[in-house]
Amino acid sequence: MTPEIRSLFAATEHYAYLNSAAVSPMPRTAIEAVNWQLNDVAKYGSEHYPEWVKTKGRCRDLLAGMVNVSPEHIAFMRNTSDGFAAVAAGLDWKAGDNIVTFANEFPANFYPWRRVRDRFGVELRICPERDGRYETDELLDMIDSNTRVVAVSAVQFASGYRADLETIGNAARAADALFAVDIIQGLGQMGFDLDGAKVDIAAGASHKWLCAPEGCGILYVSARARERVDPAFVGWISVETPWDFEDREQPFKPNALAWESGTGPSSLFYGLEQSLTLLNSVGLANIRSYLTELSGYLCERLAGTNYRIISSREPSEATAIVCIEHLGGMHCSEIAERLRAAGVIVSPRGERLRIAPHFYNNKEDIDRLIDALPE
Numbered sequence: 001m002t003p004e005i006r007s008l009f010a011a012t013e014h015y016a017y018l019n020s021a022a023v024s025p026m027p028r029t030a031i032e033a034v035n036w037q038l039n040d041v042a043k044y045g046s047e048h049y050p051e052w053v054k055t056k057g058r059c060r061d062l063l064a065g066m067v068n069v070s071p072e073h074i075a076f077m078r079n080t081s082d083g084f085a086a087v088a089a090g091l092d093w094k095a096g097d098n099i100v101t102f103a104n105e106f107p108a109n110f111y112p113w114r115r116v117r118d119r120f121g122v123e124l125r126i127c128p129e130r131d132g133r134y135e136t137d138e139l140l141d142m143i144d145s146n147t148r149v150v151a152v153s154a155v156q157f158a159s160g161y162r163a164d165l166e167t168i169g170n171a172a173r174a175a176d177a178l179f180a181v182d183i184i185q186g187l188g189q190m191g192f193d194l195d196g197a198k199v200d201i202a203a204g205a206s207h208k209w210l211c212a213p214e215g216c217g218i219l220y221v222s223a224r225a226r227e228r229v230d231p232a233f234v235g236w237i238s239v240e241t242p243w244d245f246e247d248r249e250q251p252f253k254p255n256a257l258a259w260e261s262g263t264g265p266s267s268l269f270y271g272l273e274q275s276l277t278l279l280n281s282v283g284l285a286n287i288r289s290y291l292t293e294l295s296g297y298l299c300e301r302l303a304g305t306n307y308r309i310i311s312s313r314e315p316s317e318a319t320a321i322v323c324i325e326h327l328g329g330m331h332c333s334e335i336a337e338r339l340r341a342a343g344v345i346v347s348p349r350g351e352r353l354r355i356a357p358h359f360y361n362n363k364e365d366i367d368r369l370i371d372a373l374p375e
């Protein structure tokens with residue numbers, strides 16, 4: 001990407017920061033916007049409250065465009081975990097129901113389902129990972145007429161494997177199950193067509209590939225899911241006319257907005273708006289092709305080193321996340337520590353070293369990583 005974009009990210013001045021799958025640094029424009037709102041509160045208190053609400057609305061519109069849904073189907077939550085927890089708590093479970101999922105899901109997309117397993121006698125069917133990837137057919141074979149939810153990540157946190165959402169979405173729909181997708185490791189390094197892939201529920205958050213502050217969780221609830229999932233997390237703004245404090249029997253909002261319970265982090269939405277605007281100005285399709293090239297370069301440079309690439313590099317399954325293992329058995333935590341000492345930031349995940357470049361990275365960052373990798 002251009003030096004202008006790179007210069008918006010202060011972290012690039014001192015690090016080869018290759019850790020967007022954990023937390024992305026924010027562009028300067030986002031930090032200025034967060035500060036602007038905080039100063040606004042300092043100077044004027046609640047005077048500009050309607051403006052803050054409008055900013056949140058613009059964030060919703062921008063996100064809706066990135067995932068191809070209508071804005072009223074997106075609610076802001078605290079994080080990804082709350083999104084899945086709210087959905088799991090709002091379904092009417094019965095013993096014998098089952099949930100189908102992948103083995104190495106991030107726990108945000110596991111504990112809410114484990115809770116319903118233990119509380120209601122629901123079966124969790126877990127499709128095993130095979131050499132850093134999954135066989136879609138193996139997952140589909142687990143779906144049957146008792147499947148209520150199929151819950152997978154669009155992009156796996158510990159391998160970067162990209163799921164075939166269209167195929168899984170069709171199978172979930174044919175079984176009359178809800179299709180729930182964790183989008184946090186994808187959105188921002190790519191866009192999504194949630195509607196086209198028949199996704200019913202999607203949860204994610206702002207602080208990874210969206211390059212925005214922590215604290216803006218995203219929950220998509222399709223119209224179909226809204227009919228089945230009770231909004232179990234409600235509060236004063238969940239109703240149709242929140243400012244009518246007298247009418248306490250009014251209905252909850254008929255869409256995802258019912259899940260927004262109360263006051264949100266207004267300053268963070270100012271930052272989120274700037275980050276989303278930056279991503280859109282570059283274009284998610286351009287970011288994706290840039291990252292295909294950059295992660296391809298990384299894999300080329302890894303050839304002939306003492307490392308094995310775990311991540312699938314099949315074009316339909318590959319993403320910007322590349323996970324590797326040391327052939328001599330050096331533990332990834334030790335490798336990550338040595339890299340940190342050389343100013344290269346990556347994450348150990350299980351037995352793997354996870355490398356996650358974003359659009360502010362360049363080939364020099366990759367070269368710096370390769371040079372610093374212990375032999």
Ligand SMILES: Cc1ncc(COP(=O)(O)O)c(C=O)c1O
Nearest residue numbers: 079080081106108157182184205
């Ligand atoms: C796939 C996935 N889901 C969710 C999260 C984060 O969940 P939350 O937004 O609840 O902190 C992460 C990483 O932290 C992740 O990799």
